Amino acid sequence: MRIHVADHPLIAHKLTTLRDQQTDSPTFRRLADELVTLLAYEATRDVRVSPVEIVTPVAPTTGVRLAAPKPLVVPILRAGLGMLDGMVRLLPTAEVGFLGMVRDEGTLTPSTYATRMPDDLSGRQCYVLDPMLATGGTLIAAVNLLASRGAEDVTAICLLAAPEGIAAMEKALGDSSVPVTVVTAAIDERLNEHGYIVPGLGDAGDRLYGVA
């Protein structure tokens, strides 16, 4: 598994405001959206393209266009939905699938309550959106599902990651049939006893959607 921490002063600046408990929900949403677009730029570094001939006003030339089949973007509901606009801004022709997963706050185990995506993902590059890589349970389940449907590779885009979640993913997906990459704005210190990332930013879904 590859981990890419997007090390950039603008990302660090926006992330700091996102973390701040004083930041209100509209600002949080806007910053999350901007951060995702910056992370998407890094995450799509290996998106497949194919050559295309075009003619500029001056001369014919060869360029590239995104190759078929289209990439699939999969936000994990609920909080991943707040990352969708920022992602499709860079990949407007991507197809979007949905994965509804919730974690039991006692056991921290995820369960899937909704799946809307093509059955056959052969040859598809998949981009999973989940703001917080905490225990890793949700992303491990998501990657396994995409791999079982034939995804070619999976890139998870997370605003923040915990070392425990990265270790869990490495352990569970080390032998995965698909290459997995995690792109994140930062790797934080640890998880607390409630499974929250420390220092983190709190509950990403609650902060995105204004739930107290």
Ligand code: URA
């Ligand atoms: N989910 C969140 O929203 N925040 C955390 O810190 C961990 C999981």
